[in-house]
Amino acid sequence: MKNLLFLLSLSFITLFVSCKTQSAHVITITNNLNIPRSLETIEINKSDLTLKHGESFEKLSVKDLETKSILVSQFVDDNQDGEVDKLLFQPEIEANSNKKFELIQVDEGSKPEIIDYCYSRFVPERTDDYAWENNKVAFRTYGPVAQKMVEDNIKGGTLSSGIDAWLKRVEYPIINKWYKKNDEKLGAYHKDDGEGLDNFHVGVSRGVGGIAVKKDTTYYVSRNFTNWKTITTGPIRTSFILEYADWDADGQTISETKHIALDYGSNMSKFEIELSGTNAISAGLTLHENDGEPTQNEENGWISYWQPHEDSELATAIVVPNGNMIDSELYVTSLKDQSNLYTQIKVNNGKAVYYAGFCWKKANQFASKADWETYLSDFNKKINNPLVVSFN
Structure with a gap:
């Protein structure tokens, strides 16, 4: 017993x-x-x-x-x-x-203390931008009011689906501060007071990762986003959705919805784009004055453009994971703002995925073109070999 x-x-x-x-x-x-x-x-x-x-x-x-x-x-x-x-x-x-x-x-x-380094929002006080940032970089793009102002010949509009780069050189968030400064004095964020500035020209170019569809020798692009939704902001990630009106690529009707995310510590925004009407897209980097050094590293899945930028240097890049880069092209034209370095990307099951971002030498993140390109190759190696998570 x-x-x-x-x-x-x-x-x-x-x-x-x-x-x-x-x-x-x-x-x-x-x-x-x-x-x-x-x-x-x-x-x-x-x-x-x-x-x-x-x-x-x-x-x-x-x-x-x-x-x-x-x-x-x-x-x-x-x-x-x-x-x-x-x-x-x-x-x-x-x-x-x-x-x-x-x-x-x-x-x-x-x-631990929480700081919302990763932040994004719709900005109605500056027409209707959508802006996002983390502790390294900041971006914005343009909405339907800005488009209509151009169509109605009203000064101050922007007609572009390109992605703008805001050159910050501080860790803390600057979006709200810079827009407030610009409200108080129009154009104030075009001057560097120690935090950085907006002096990156987009126009109708692709900026830093805007998309196009190529037909024969012509690139067709969408217009401004029509709707937006913020998903999250916080210490590690901001993410949001931008919707676009259907657009025409030489007889092909393209539908496009961008899911964009930016994580803490990364110079690269992730673009996951839902598409119909095409089996490939081209994502581009503006060539500005066409005085920079393009690199087309198809073997390692990235393109980059290192260029002089006023009193410093600037690099933009696109990284395409999982072998989905089809090819790349340095597209130079006499048409204003339409010269871009493009990479063509496969659309798989209605989605195209890539990362686009930049570095500014004044931000002291990368000392040289070689350092930046090492970062890009390592970045693609990591996203193609993600950390493995297992549970007990």
């Missing part, structure tokens, strides 16, 4: 320990590359976890089991149904190694 009671007790203890172990949300992240990884975003879906009774997904934090520290994290309601469905964080993983993390609930006082 004593033996039976002992066995039953042992079984209960084993079951209790087993259940306790299984209920912990332990995550192992593996880096299979021979380079260290940081500033890459891990996404944990709510559906990946089996939550205990009474446990709330949106109250979980990420603990580094090696350092015992709580990491900065961000929740996202990706499908906009009113409930968060994704948890984001950025681990540091050494080359060819793995690291363990646990999702736990902690007191508010134990959480």
Whole structure:
């Protein structure tokens, strides 16, 4: 009888320990590359976890089991149904190694300080821009009011689906500050007061990653976005959606919806574009005065344009993952703002994916063209070999 009671007790203890172990949300992240990884975003879906009774997904934090520290994290309601469905964080993983993390609930006082470096919004006070930024770079593009002003010959409009670059050289957010400064004194953000400035000309060019469809020797483009939706802002990611009216490419009707995201620490915005009417698009980089150095590195999946820019230097780039770059072309024309360095990208299952961004030498992020191009090759290597996430 004593033996039976002992066995039953042992079984209960084993079951209790087993259940306790299984209920912990332990995550192992593996880096299979021979380079260290940081500033890459891990996404944990709510559906990946089996939550205990009474446990709330949106109250979980990420603990580094090696350092015992709580990491900065961000929740996202990706499908906009009113409930968060994704948890984001950025681990540091050494080359060819793995690291363990646990999702736990902690007191508010134990959480790290949160700064919304990754920010975006619609800007009705400056006609109707949509602008976005992180701690490295900032961008904007143009809406339907700006288009109509051009069509109605009203001064101050912009007719372009190109992507503008705002050259910031501070870590903290500047979008609201610069627009406010411009409200107080028109054109104020065209002057550098130490934070950077807007002196990047877009016009009807593709700017930094605007798209086109090529037919024969001509590139056809859309007009300004017609609708927008902000998905998230926060310490790790901002993301949003831009919709465009259907447009014509020499008899082909193209539909286009851009899903754009920018993560902390990255110089590159991710463009995931829903399309119909074409099996390939071209994403472009403006050549401005055509006095820069284009690089077409199709083998490593990127193009770049390094150019003199007023009293400094500037580089723009497009990176295409998963071998989906078809080719590239240096397109030079006498037509104003229509010379671009293009890469042609496959449309797979109605989507084209690429990354577009830039660096400004005055921001002290990259010292040379060689440093920038090393970054691009490493960037594509990383997105083609993502960190591997496994659960307990």
